[in-house]
Amino acid sequence: MRPSVYPSRVSAIRSVKLPDLVLGEPSARPTVIVPVLGATAEEIASQVADFAGRDVDLVEWRVDHLAASADAGAVLDAATAVATRLGGRPLLATVRTAAEGGAADLSDREYARLVQALAGSGVVDMVDVEHGRESAVEAIAAARGAGVPVVVSAHDVVTTPPVEEMVDRLRAMQDSGADVVKLAVTPHSQADVLALLEATSTMHTEHARVPVITMAMGPLGMVTRLVGHLFGSAATFASAGRASAPGQPGLADLQSVLDAVARVTAPAQARPAGS
């Protein structure tokens, strides 16, 4: 493992061990997450097959796009269909609700039950829980009870809050029992993009005990997806077909940027002579 360009204090961060991946450990590259968004188990399975052999560290299954997502049996069948095609990669299951930019329209009770079923499925390695849900505490406890790490997430689909508010939100998510915290915001100016990066850096260097993932969505925020790891974001999302949020770069483009950034930020002795 090459030394990191992360600012210090990284040793206080508890990385998350998943099959074939340690999320949040010091590295010159972030974890690359690719979403799959099929409406049926077959569609999902074929999307996963499409990126076999490509550089994907973690697959996010957006359960909310499954047409039968209210049917626990269909969800578990689809979970198995995805998991058996991952080629050893870990699986993150996310039920993204409409309020946070997703397609699921569920009561708090239904939401907690679905997260619990996914965590208990035996084929999901990590689950996403939305911090803003009334039933977040219950869903986090259920996942942890099943021994499945939790990404506690928040999306601001309208604005970018002030830096202190974003840091406070990340700290509250961390204190809620998260194994990973994730914040996505909507920027309207370059100042918003800088604010997101500043909040990421402050959280990472001063407060984080768990890996932090952040992004500013849409075209303005693209830079946060390409170099957010230099500010302390442990992972970034790329699309290998359908994007799951505005501004996600294609997988090949992202990988070539990450390669170049890792090359130029590597310590001089790790670079080939003359470069």
Ligand SMILES: O=C1C[C@@](O)(C(=O)O)C[C@@H](O)[C@@H]1O
């Ligand atoms: O939380 C996130 C981040 C995301 O919204 C993004 O902006 O890349 C994409 C979602 O699929 C995922 O659940």
